[in-house]
Amino acid sequence: MDTSEITPENVYLSRREFLKGIGIASTSAIILAACKGQGTPVTSIPSTPTGTVADDGEKEPLTSFEAITNYNNYYEFSTDKEAVARLSKDFPISPWKIEVGGLVNKPKTFDLDDLNKFSIQERVYRLRCVEAWSMVIPWMGFPLAELLNEVEPTSAAKFVRFETLYDPNKMPGQNNSWYEWPYVEGLRLDEAMNDLTLLATGLYGKNLLPQSGAPARLVVPWKYGFKSIKAIVKIDLVEEMPTSLWMAAAPNEYGFYANVNPDVSHPRWSQATERRIGETGRRKTLMFNGYADEVAHLYSGMDLSANY
Numbered sequence: 001m002d003t004s005e006i007t008p009e010n011v012y013l014s015r016r017e018f019l020k021g022i023g024i025a026s027t028s029a030i031i032l033a034a035c036k037g038q039g040t041p042v043t044s045i046p047s048t049p050t051g052t053v054a055d056d057g058e059k060e061p062l063t064s065f066e067a068i069t070n071y072n073n074y075y076e077f078s079t080d081k082e083a084v085a086r087l088s089k090d091f092p093i094s095p096w097k098i099e100v101g102g103l104v105n106k107p108k109t110f111d112l113d114d115l116n117k118f119s120i121q122e123r124v125y126r127l128r129c130v131e132a133w134s135m136v137i138p139w140m141g142f143p144l145a146e147l148l149n150e151v152e153p154t155s156a157a158k159f160v161r162f163e164t165l166y167d168p169n170k171m172p173g174q175n176n177s178w179y180e181w182p183y184v185e186g187l188r189l190d191e192a193m194n195d196l197t198l199l200a201t202g203l204y205g206k207n208l209l210p211q212s213g214a215p216a217r218l219v220v221p222w223k224y225g226f227k228s229i230k231a232i233v234k235i236d237l238v239e240e241m242p243t244s245l246w247m248a249a250a251p252n253e254y255g256f257y258a259n260v261n262p263d264v265s266h267p268r269w270s271q272a273t274e275r276r277i278g279e280t281g282r283r284k285t286l287m288f289n290g291y292a293d294e295v296a297h298l299y300s301g302m303d304l305s306a307n308y
């Protein structure tokens with residue numbers, strides 16, 4: 001992850017153009033069902049994507065489908081955000097299996113049919129990359145807790161470890177020996193069980209495209225985007241804190257918790273503000289990316305200034 005996160009203007013397509021593109025009038029009703037606390041989640045289940053995410057009375061428009069699917073961090077394909085869509089176009093996402101095991105009573109391998117049995121909700125979340133840009137994305141998915149409850153973690157399980165597919169023939173970026181592949185991420189079990197934590201299978205009402213982490217990726221909206229691991233093939237319940245790919249690559253820059261925090265700078269840049277893709281100017285970064293009401297209790301007693 002470098003500092004060159006300037007978004008070229010051509011990435012931006014207005015919502016109006018997007019809606020025209022998929023044949024929905026731009027005057028379509030905005031459906032905001034449940035909005036708790038400071039902002040999000042907006043846990044409505046509309047038939048068409050919702051228009052905005054509420055934030056202290058301010059409306060934050062959805063990032064366009066074009067931008068969400070053409071400006072991607074996915075190092076298995078490229079470190080060039082605008083090349084990922086093209087390079088991942090033919091990545092095979094079916095059949096697929098996610099092996100869930102470790103410290104559980106009922107280990108299970110989920111195929112795509114199994115994943116589709118969970119009831120899919122829409123969740124509009126901010127995504128805040130550690131590089132200081134952000135988007136608002138209408139995800140489709142289900143709480144990870146539902147899947148974890150099905151396998152029954154034992155009392156010894158303290159963390160959840162996630163792994164992306166390892167296949168350098170299909171993911172050419174994995175030939176880059178700067179990183180220890182496969183991509184690995186982790187959460188504390190209570191973080192993984194929080195209702196905000198999603199296993200996402202779609203966005204804008206459609207199945208995920210390869211560049212967005214198809215067929216299933218994690219979404220942890222109060223943490224920097226790198227925690228939201230794509231193309232998951234393995235989920236293990238473990239006792240020890242997992243070492244993520246980014247912790248291994250640059251331990252002085254990327255920690256395990258990676259909670260969005262405007263007061264803790266990255267060693268090479270400030271995290272106080274962010275560039276919202278599709279907008280000019282910058283927005284103030286919010287503590288826990290605006291989800292403090294939902295998750296701050298998970299960290300009571302922790303020194304957040306050391307929590308990068």
Ligand SMILES: Nc1nc2c(c(=O)[nH]1)N[C@H]1C(S)=C(S)[C@@H](COP(=O)(O)O)O[C@H]1N2
Pocket residue numbers: 001068071072073074075076127128129130164183211212213224225226227228229230231
């Ligand atoms: N497997 C894998 N997952 C990943 C990444 C990656 O390179 N490989 N990049 C992360 C980073 S840094 C971010 S910001 C988000 C970007 O998600 P998006 O491309 O859908 O916006 O995915 C995260 N998940």
Ligand SMILES: [Mo]
Pocket residue numbers: 001073128129130131224225226
């Ligand atoms: Mo990121």
